[in-house]
Amino acid sequence: MDTCIEKIRAICADLLAKGEVQKVIGFAEGSIPMASRPIAVTSKDDVEKLVFNATCGLNLANYVSDALPKEGKIAVTAKGCDSRNLVTHMVENQVSRDRLYIIGVPCTGMVDKRKIAALFEDEITDFIEEGDTLTIVSAQKKEVVSKKDMLRHNCRMCTHRNPVVFDVMAAEPVAEQSLDQPFADVDQIAAMDPEARWAHFQELTKNCIRCYACRNACPLCYCPTCFVDESSPQWVGKGQDKTDINTFHFLRAFHCAGRCTDCGACVEACPMGINVRDFTRKLNKDALELFGWEAGLDMEKRPPLDVYSPDDPDDFIK
Amino acid sequence: MMGNLLEHVGVERDRLHFSWISSAEATKFVDVVKEISDKVRALDTDKKFAKEYTK
Amino acid sequence: MADDNIKIVSFLCNWCSYGAADLAGVSRMEYPADIRVIRIPCSGRMSPKFILSAFREGADAVWVSG
Numbered sequence: 001m002d003t004c005i006e007k008i009r010a011i012c013a014d015l016l017a018k019g020e021v022q023k024v025i026g027f028a029e030g031s032i033p034m035a036s037r038p039i040a041v042t043s044k045d046d047v048e049k050l051v052f053n054a055t056c057g058l059n060l061a062n063y064v065s066d067a068l069p070k071e072g073k074i075a076v077t078a079k080g081c082d083s084r085n086l087v088t089h090m091v092e093n094q095v096s097r098d099r100l101y102i103i104g105v106p107c108t109g110m111v112d113k114r115k116i117a118a119l120f121e122d123e124i125t126d127f128i129e130e131g132d133t134l135t136i137v138s139a140q141k142k143e144v145v146s147k148k149d150m151l152r153h154n155c156r157m158c159t160h161r162n163p164v165v166f167d168v169m170a171a172e173p174v175a176e177q178s179l180d181q182p183f184a185d186v187d188q189i190a191a192m193d194p195e196a197r198w199a200h201f202q203e204l205t206k207n208c209i210r211c212y213a214c215r216n217a218c219p220l221c222y223c224p225t226c227f228v229d230e231s232s233p234q235w236v237g238k239g240q241d242k243t244d245i246n247t248f249h250f251l252r253a254f255h256c257a258g259r260c261t262d263c264g265a266c267v268e269a270c271p272m273g274i275n276v277r278d279f280t281r282k283l284n285k286d287a288l289e290l291f292g293w294e295a296g297l298d299m300e301k302r303p304p305l306d307v308y309s310p311d312d313p314d315d316f317i318k
Numbered sequence: 319m320m321g322n323l324l325e326h327v328g329v330e331r332d333r334l335h336f337s338w339i340s341s342a343e344a345t346k347f348v349d350v351v352k353e354i355s356d357k358v359r360a361l362d363t364d365k366k367f368a369k370e371y372t373k
Numbered sequence: 374m375a376d377d378n379i380k381i382v383s384f385l386c387n388w389c390s391y392g393a394a395d396l397a398g399v400s401r402m403e404y405p406a407d408i409r410v411i412r413i414p415c416s417g418r419m420s421p422k423f424i425l426s427a428f429r430e431g432a433d434a435v436w437v438s439g
Contacts, residue, residue, distance in 0.1 A: 186326075194330060198366060201327045227422060235422050236429075243369040246327075247425050250367075254323060254421050282326045316321055318337035318350055334424065335436040341392025348397050348404040350438070355405035358379055358434040367428035 004105060004171040008077055009047045011103055011168060016044040021075040021101050025063050027056040033127040033136075034113050040067050040074075052077065052170075053129045054147055057110040059265040061085030062219035065094050073099050077170070079107040081263035083163035084296025085219040088259055091299060094222060104166030106174040109147070109155035110264070114273055116150055119143050154264035154277060157182060164297055183285045189278065200278075201246075207272040208245045210238065214276050215252055217269035220259050227251060253279030258287045258305045261296045329366055332357040382427040383408045383436040386416045390438035408436065 012024045027050065028039035034055045040063070041047055060082045067074055078086060083104060089095045116136055117124065126137040132147045159182070162173040181187070189197060212228065215221045227235050228248060236251070237244040253276070260280045267277055287293045290313050291304035304312075321334045335354050339346050385391040391412050397404065409432075413419060416439035427435050 190326065194325070197327060198329070233426070235426055237369070241369065243367060243429060246367060247429060250323070250327065251421060251425060257323075279323070279327070282323055286322050316336055318335065318353070329428075333428075333434045335434065335438075337390070337436070337438045339390045339393045339438055341389055341396065343393050344396035344400050344402060347390060347393035348402045351404040351408055354381060354434065354436055355379070355407045358381055358407070361433070363433075365428065365431055365433065367425060368431040369429050 005050065005052045007170045008052060008103060008105065009050055011170065012041065012050060012075060013044040013047045015075050015101060016041070016047070020073065022069050022072045023067060024050070024075040024077070024103075025060050025067055026050040026077045027052055027058075027060075033124050034111075034116065038063050050077075052105060054109065054111045054134070054150075055113065055127065057113075057152065057264060057268040058217060059085055059219045059263045061089055062217065062265065064089065064100070065222060068095060068099060073101050075101040075103055077103045077105050078163050078166065079105050080158065080160045080162055080164070081107075081261050082219075083165050084160060084261040085263060087165055087296040087299055088220065088261065088303075091296075091301075091303065092259075097299070102163065102166045102168075104163030104169045106163070106169070106171050107155075107158075107161045108174055109151040109158065109161070110268075111147060111150045112152045113268075116145075119145075152264050152267070153185070153275075154262045154267070157262070160261075160294075160297070165299070183281065185278070186281050186285045189282075201249075202242070204274060204278055205245050205249050208240070208249070208274060209272060210240060210245065210248065211271060213269040213271060214266035214274075217265040218256070219263070219265070220256050221252075227255075249276065249279060252276075253283060256280050257283045258291070258293060258303045259295050260284055330361055332361055379407050379433040380431070381408045381434045381436055382432040383410050383438065384413050384416075384419055384423060385410055386439045387412055387414050389416070 015021045016024065022042065024041045026039060026041065027036045029051050030037045036051060036056045038058060038060060039049060041049060060076050060078065064076055083102065086102060090097055120138045122138045122140050124136055124138050128135040134145050134147050134150060136143045157179060159177055159179060161176055189200060192200065215226065236247045260283060262284055267275055270276060287304060293304045321331060324334060325331045337350050339350065385394060394410060419437055424435050
């Protein structure tokens, strides 16, 4: 995937030089290996800073509304999931299509950094990606692994690797995956009895430190005041009380109902390694089964929880 | 969908009810209250989402 | 359920179920005293926050009625 970065840089340099866009949102190398970070580039001399590799797991749609200048356009590089979240932003009137220049990047998945770090006992000093081969180096040893084996769970389950909306593509589209069981993980939890499910989620969130990194990394969470910060009335306490943690995770997930694109930024950002997608995946499954809906695919359609339709399922109403 | 997610995390489905009653349907109102009350009484007492306040 | 004092927090729409509850009252109908009614101006005022908040404060169940 590193091959298309030259094209991304060329496109960005061209756009900035012509003044078509005021800035470009992309990824830059982090201060340590595998820690790619979002960056806004405003000058064509800085496009060399842009990178794109298998560690760019955050969702750039999250940064668009904040980075948008008063006038003019910005460009954003978008993987499949970023583009779906851009569509969600446009559908929800957060940004208008004519303010954006979308550089589509076909994606073959992002790596699970925790899985890679688990291979090593000491600190990773270098990460090199060549096609499907990853070479990871630490002071003690060197590991060569296949990228396919190291993909994040949501990337393995991804069926929209190519951007759904773009002005220009940085590379040829990649083949989409087809899955026999798109929600095997959800079904596995659903098969447990209620007490076991409760225990599963208690175990899952027990390490939560309430840092809200999942919320901050999520492109869907743009409310000016989040429910967790409201104090009158206070919906949820701020400490690590079990009920507060449960309430927070439940409501955070529910706010993503019918909007989540399963981009995995929440899990990527979590410092405690909590798979918060266990909550949102269930909602994605329900959205698909009840409303035939996958978020961020169509700019013309309103999200299912946004509109009323006589065909909406109503068997839960007495 | 909220009921489904509650059930998914292990809260019984019978703890959340929805209904649609016109203001003229007092008999339906009474029937629904009875039905819900019976269903909730059949559940255990544990309140999973209740906050334990320390005073 | 061992505890006989159960609490069902009921969010009733002013124009629909609240009216029905009122009518049930003036008609002297009998129904279980387990519900605690909260009148909302319209079912559209309902929010998932309210439901979790009710559970948080110790409700046994929540009932939303339009």
